[in-house]
Amino acid sequence: MLSPMSQPTFPMHVSVTEAREMLAALLPALDTETVPVSQALGRTLAAPLAARVSHPSATESALDGIAAREADTLTAGKESPVRLRLVGESRAGVPFEGTVGAGQCVRIYTGAPLPTGVDAICPVEELQDDGPEHVLLRRPAFPSDVRHEGGDFRAGETVMAAGLWLSAPRVALAAALGHAHVPVRRRLRVALLSTGDEVIEPGQALKPGQVYDSNRVGLSAMLQESGCEVIELGHAPDSPEALQAAIGQAGGADVLLTSGGVSMGRYDFMRDLLIERGRVAFWKVRMRPGGPAILGGWNGLPVFGLPGNPVSSLVVFHVIVRPALTGQPVQSLKLRTATPFRGLADKTAFWRGVIKGGEVHDYGQQGSGILRSLSDADALVIVPEGGPVAAGETVDVVLL
């Protein structure tokens, strides 16, 4: 084992940003494939997407009501309704073909094309029938209730940039642009291995000192959320031979993620394996939780060793691994603190916080083994090296 006193030949105690960049630099460029737009959720767009049509495709009504000339309706009020003559109807798919003249109107429905001659809408709630051919308006018709052709996007316009991560609203947008299929980067293939003699499968009887393998379940879920293909390597006990055998199963993966065995203990073989027989890009990150993380390589395969503590592994994934794997930056926002947050002299802290009344509160228990501090929290509160943060100050938070 590497003694804590020996001189390392690789960088130690890198910053969170350095760790993220060093991991990203080891990942391959991904080829492009085409998938149905309905299956593109969570993927990364490989080429820009232009609009094949305009949306709306015609100038149309935003409400159910009547379409009229605004100028005819300006004096309309509850006590002084304006009377217009109905000359027809415009429905989605069945437009009114003629021209609407002064003092006239047509019944119109949400999404139906606006006929020639009119420029404003009065909703049905403000109308009263006055015989079969007339309506009374209790307020003016508003031009703001007209949706203009191309108001969302215009045919030919480049709307979505290459590299965009496809959230649910973005796959909806791609469909609205007229794309049945979209070019996306192939999924990154991520092998996942948990380690530790005490780690067992959920569902088995637990002996004293054992723990259910929550890290592998949590990391696999986060990888799937991130649009990665997960190669499940299962779990390996604390032995260099077992670890090597498990890593040998990662053939075809672009990167291997492991959990556990990277800190200072005698049985932290993941660390030893990379340091003594593999390659190390860095060991330890100036952060808590997650400080012992290690990045290296094994026979050309990039390996990122996450710490075993349940909160540490998932926080490191959140702020280092996911942004490196997806190319999407960590989104943070500023919030006022309702409670103080402790600072650490030489580490960035990612404390778990609960958002109430627009302010962020300390979750309370901040131990790296308290998984509920993460599952119950709303946000990671970033306290920069040095800290602390007093109640009432503003902090950067990452929403969970």
Ligand SMILES: Nc1nc2c(c(=O)[nH]1)N[C@H]1C(S)=C(S)[C@@H](COP(=O)(O)OP(=O)(O)OC[C@H]3O[C@@H](n4cnc5c(N)ncnc54)[C@H](O)[C@@H]3O)O[C@H]1N2
């Ligand atoms: N003397 C020192 N001890 C420790 C240091 C240190 O700097 N000096 N660092 C601490 C920090 S910080 C962390 S984080 C942990 C990380 O240690 P390892 O990555 O070596 O993780 P393990 O020792 O294997 O396990 C730690 C903890 O997590 C539990 N665990 C492990 N795997 C899983 C899993 N798949 N699912 C759920 N829980 C898991 C394990 O039972 C331990 O309780 O080291 C500190 N020590």
Ligand code: MOO
């Ligand atoms: O940094 Mo460790 O990740 O606190 O528990």
